[in-house]
Amino acid sequence: MPTEALKKLKTAESEKISHLDYFNIAISVDCVIFGFEKKELKILLIKSDLAEFANKWSLLGDFIKPAEDLDSAPYRVLKQRTGLNDVFLQQVGSFGTINRHPSGRVITTAYYSLINIKHHQMKITDNEVHWHMIETIKELAFDHKQIMEACLKRLREQVVDEPVIFNLLPEKFSLRELQDLYQAILGIKLDRRNFRKKIAMKNWLDDIDEMEDDVPHRPGKLYKLKTDLKNNKPLKSSVKKAKV
Amino acid sequence: MPTEALKKLKTAESEKISHLDYFNIAISVDCVIFGFEKKELKILLIKSDLAEFANKWSLLGDFIKPAEDLDSAPYRVLKQRTGLNDVFLQQVGSFGTINRHPSGRVITTAYYSLINIKHHQMKITDNEVHWHMIETIKELAFDHKQIMEACLKRLREQVVDEPVIFNLLPEKFSLRELQDLYQAILGIKLDRRNFRKKIAMKNWLDDIDEMEDDVPHRPGKLYKLKTDLKNNKPLKSSVKKAKV
DNA sequence: AGGGTTTGTGTACAGATTACACGTTATCAA
DNA sequence: TTGATAACGTGTAATCTGTACACAAACCCT
Numbered sequence: 001m002p003t004e005a006l007k008k009l010k011t012a013e014s015e016k017i018s019h020l021d022y023f024n025i026a027i028s029v030d031c032v033i034f035g036f037e038k039k040e041l042k043i044l045l046i047k048s049d050l051a052e053f054a055n056k057w058s059l060l061g062d063f064i065k066p067a068e069d070l071d072s073a074p075y076r077v078l079k080q081r082t083g084l085n086d087v088f089l090q091q092v093g094s095f096g097t098i099n100r101h102p103s104g105r106v107i108t109t110a111y112y113s114l115i116n117i118k119h120h121q122m123k124i125t126d127n128e129v130h131w132h133m134i135e136t137i138k139e140l141a142f143d144h145k146q147i148m149e150a151c152l153k154r155l156r157e158q159v160v161d162e163p164v165i166f167n168l169l170p171e172k173f174s175l176r177e178l179q180d181l182y183q184a185i186l187g188i189k190l191d192r193r194n195f196r197k198k199i200a201m202k203n204w205l206d207d208i209d210e211m212e213d214d215v216p217h218r219p220g221k222l223y224k225l226k227t228d229l230k231n232n233k234p235l236k237s238s239v240k241k242a243k244v
Numbered sequence: 245m246p247t248e249a250l251k252k253l254k255t256a257e258s259e260k261i262s263h264l265d266y267f268n269i270a271i272s273v274d275c276v277i278f279g280f281e282k283k284e285l286k287i288l289l290i291k292s293d294l295a296e297f298a299n300k301w302s303l304l305g306d307f308i309k310p311a312e313d314l315d316s317a318p319y320r321v322l323k324q325r326t327g328l329n330d331v332f333l334q335q336v337g338s339f340g341t342i343n344r345h346p347s348g349r350v351i352t353t354a355y356y357s358l359i360n361i362k363h364h365q366m367k368i369t370d371n372e373v374h375w376h377m378i379e380t381i382k383e384l385a386f387d388h389k390q391i392m393e394a395c396l397k398r399l400r401e402q403v404v405d406e407p408v409i410f411n412l413l414p415e416k417f418s419l420r421e422l423q424d425l426y427q428a429i430l431g432i433k434l435d436r437r438n439f440r441k442k443i444a445m446k447n448w449l450d451d452i453d454e455m456e457d458d459v460p461h462r463p464g465k466l467y468k469l470k471t472d473l474k475n476n477k478p479l480k481s482s483v484k485k486a487k488v
Numbered sequence: 489a490g491g492g493t494t495t496g497t498g499t500a501c502a503g504a505t506t507a508c509a510c511g512t513t514a515t516c517a518a
Numbered sequence: 519t520t521g522a523t524a525a526c527g528t529g530t531a532a533t534c535t536g537t538a539c540a541c542a543a544a545c546c547c548t
Binding site: 435437438441442445459460461462463 | 504505506507508512513514515516
């Protein structure tokens with residue numbers, strides 16, 4: 001029984017959650033926070049504070065509070081760690097093998113988040129928090145590698161049909177930036193002409209009649225996501241056809 | 245703080261989980277168990293044992309045990325309630341609004357399951373457990389209606405690409421039965437000739453050279469799912485193309 | 489002024505999806 | 519045995535979708 005072990009739990013929040021001593025099973029949330037920079041998909045990680053995982057990186061997470069909804073907890077975590085409000089967040093799944101946490105029984109619910117690295121001028125207060133390129137991540141603390149992969153899989157499924165990808169881009173962007181982002185997420189190269197045709201058909205974008213002005217080559221047009229699609233909600237207009 | 249309220253928790257398992265008294269947040273699993281009978285998609289429900297939900301139906305669930313993996317708990321629930329082993333089960337999501345359970349703070353992880361109503365000769369020991377047609381379900385205890393809908397959505401997404409639907413059918417089945425099942429799940433009518441062509445292309449089935457013998461009309465051929473697809477695992481052979 | 493880089497655009501082919509009809513084989517009841 | 523009923527088994531043409539592919543123009547930089 002891991003109750004004793006839980007008493008040793010030590011986190012940034014440990015003072016405030018002394019009631020943990022009485023838990024048999026503790027509940028946490030973990031966030032896989034994706035960002036996009038220099039044509040690379042990245043995720044935000046923090047140095048683990050557990051001796052068992054010294055020098056290992058881990059996802060941003062926290063224990064859930066008695067008086068907060070499960071789905072609210074990751075918003076709090078993001079707010080605390082990055083200062084960001086109104087981020088895109090979606091639940092991916094819960095992970096609860098018995099020994100996934102060395103200090104005791106902890107079940108965690110994973111969320112993925114998409115944020116625009118540059119635009120928000122995040123105050124990453126904690127200097128142990130850094131962006132990492134996904135391909136270079138070999139190992140993470142706990143089962144966080146597995147959680148990261150589940151979230152990446154979900155992301156790849158969702159960007160195809162739903163306009164969630166724009167949470168990773170600035171307000172105004174070129175089609176090249178959008179294509180680079182799709183390629184970084186899906187890990188494949190796309191044909192430029194066919195990509196533009198496909199995006200045009202989805203009817204997600206407004207041409208705002210502006211041009212890039214900071215590129216060392218011919219500038220492209222800038223676009224915005226249509227305002228009625230900015231709510232991060234699943235798309236109503238795209239009625240999916242049954243394929244069987 | 246709902247700790248006091250939790251002491252009042254009363255379930256079939258309550259003797260064995262007296263440690264619940266010490267929980268601040270309890271964790272449960274709930275199963276949305278789909279079956280197929282008479283061209284209708286059904287789910288298995290149990291009469292709620294809480295006074296607050298007297299005469300309401302609810303999903304089959306239980307609190308998680310300290311020494312069991314989260315993803316093992318729903319297998320135990322199904323074994324206990326229906327006697328079934330080796331069922332198809334998949335995690336769908338976790339639900340944890342503060343007031344979802346009237347007796348205290350309970351976060352639940354939902355799973356969906358597909359079982360063959362007839363074949364397994366289930367011993368439904370508890371006579372408060374019954375199959376219900378999905379369309380007729382107006383209300384369930386707790387937030388179970390919402391959970392059911394999330395699971396139905398997931399099921400509809402999965403049957404299109406992955407050979408999970410066969411868990412709802414007997415070992416041998418006709419293409420008509422399969423089409424009726426797809427139609428019940430997706431809620432649409434399919435063209436018979438195109439459906440057969442599509443199924444043939446997926447290459448999921450073996451023609452076993454037998455015929456129906458219990459139908460009041462011309463019998464159809466019987467098929468089996470190819471044995472290498474019976475493991476309930478995601479399909480390797482169907483490499484999905486990126487659609488962007 | 490010229491080299492480098494990216495933009496913007498259309499068409500032809502292949503593959504997939506859809507709509508649609510008729511003769512056949514079985515059961516059932518008269 | 520006959521006729522009514524119900525589902526089986528099968529193919530083609532029209533349309534839509536996905537893919538492969540090339541060239542002139544715009545801008546930056548030196």
